[in-house]
Amino acid sequence: MMYKGVIETYRKYLPVTENTPIITFFEGNTPLIFSRHLSDETKCQVYLKFEGANPTGSFKDRGMTLAISKAVEAKKKAVICASTGNTSASAAAYAAQAGLDCIVIIPEGKIALGKLAQALMHGAKVFEVAGNFDQALDLVRKLGEKYPVEIVNSINPYRIEGQKTGAFEICDQLQAVPDYHLIPVGNAGNITAYWKGYKEYYDRKQISKLPKMTGFQAKGAAPIVLGHIVEKPETIATAIRIGNPASWKQAEAAAADSGGSISIVTDEEIIAAYNLIASKTGVFCEPASAASVAGLLKRVKEGKIADGSLIVCILTGHGLKDPDTAVKNCTTKTVKLPCKLEAVVRELGY
Numbered sequence: 001m002m003y004k005g006v007i008e009t010y011r012k013y014l015p016v017t018e019n020t021p022i023i024t025f026f027e028g029n030t031p032l033i034f035s036r037h038l039s040d041e042t043k044c045q046v047y048l049k050f051e052g053a054n055p056t057g058s059f060k061d062r063g064m065t066l067a068i069s070k071a072v073e074a075k076k077k078a079v080i081c082a083s084t085g086n087t088s089a090s091a092a093a094y095a096a097q098a099g100l101d102c103i104v105i106i107p108e109g110k111i112a113l114g115k116l117a118q119a120l121m122h123g124a125k126v127f128e129v130a131g132n133f134d135q136a137l138d139l140v141r142k143l144g145e146k147y148p149v150e151i152v153n154s155i156n157p158y159r160i161e162g163q164k165t166g167a168f169e170i171c172d173q174l175q176a177v178p179d180y181h182l183i184p185v186g187n188a189g190n191i192t193a194y195w196k197g198y199k200e201y202y203d204r205k206q207i208s209k210l211p212k213m214t215g216f217q218a219k220g221a222a223p224i225v226l227g228h229i230v231e232k233p234e235t236i237a238t239a240i241r242i243g244n245p246a247s248w249k250q251a252e253a254a255a256a257d258s259g260g261s262i263s264i265v266t267d268e269e270i271i272a273a274y275n276l277i278a279s280k281t282g283v284f285c286e287p288a289s290a291a292s293v294a295g296l297l298k299r300v301k302e303g304k305i306a307d308g309s310l311i312v313c314i315l316t317g318h319g320l321k322d323p324d325t326a327v328k329n330c331t332t333k334t335v336k337l338p339c340k341l342e343a344v345v346r347e348l349g350y
């Protein structure tokens with residue numbers, strides 16, 4: 001049977017009816033990839049859930065299919081979001097299919113080029129503001145209160161509902177429940193959504209245990225770990241450059257209720273993991289996504305994860321979103337040569 005996207009696949013767990021028009025690019029059903037290298041290195045069984053394989057290249061599509069479908073059902077004409085990039089790319093694509101106007105507010109100069117290209121190509125009105133994501137989200141909240149625009153950030157509950165399907169999928173693919181679910185944390189919608197999904201599967205007797213929700217923030221943008229708002233968040237992982245997450249409390253609850261944690265990884269650890277995943281497992285994710293693997297390596301080193309544990313790391317977005325960061329921070333470099341056979345042969349040492 002043809003795969004029909006997350007709403008059709010998990011319809012009975014989602015707030016849709018026969019009257020809901022389904023706006024979809026057949027998102028979800030993303031690969032769960034066993035990493036031999038990371039498994040050997042950690043003495044665990046490590047799987048990478050590659051959300052970069054979604055139609056717009058990030059996990060945001062799971063929530064966006066539902067948020068946009070519900071906006072159409074409610075006869076909305078325009079949607080709006082603040083974004084570090086991926087939400088805007090996804091919103092713009094789904095809005096284009098639905099025929100809705102899409103307004104995007106992004107922090108000037110802090111969006112990976114691929115994401116900006118997506119929002120522009122899909123015809124969104126893109127406003128670059130001299131502020132960070134948190135300030136952009138403040139603007140969006142105010143606009144949503146006063147004007148006829150539907151907010152499609154993860155403060156829209158349909159976003160969380162759609163994204164919880166990631167948890168269902170992992171359990172269905174593994175035919176088991178991970179001991180540890182590792183995930184980058186930015187605005188904290190995704191950790192909230194996954195925890196909701198696992199709990200619902202548990203309540204509906206699809207699974208018989210729950211994973212420890214283990215989140216990671218970048219060192220310069222770690223408000224939840226620090227316990228206070230970060231006014232000027234900074235990290236190379238621009239997707240999670242967020243100082244005042246909207247789902248802060250829910251993320252804390254997910255970690256606490258599951259016996260998990262939220263902790264810090266540095267930009268250096270993120271970049272090392274980013275290179276490692278691409279070169280040793282062959283999966284190219286974006287820097288923010290690599291926070292989950294950086295976190296795994298750190299927690300294992302600290303002795304916090306027992307040998308043999310079943311691990312799922314969420315790789316939230318595709319590496320091609322941000323080629324600038326890749327080329328600049330890659331451990332492999334190009335070698336410039338004259339266009340001559342001898343030169344290539346000499347360089348190869350044959």
Ligand code: AN7
Pocket residue numbers: 058082083084085086087088154184185186187188189190191239240286288289316317
């Ligand atoms: C690749 O696009 O917030 O903790 O505006 O793009 O659910 O926010 C992106 C977040 C992780 C963090 N990995 O997820 C946005 C935005 C990638 C991301 C996160 C984001 P949340």
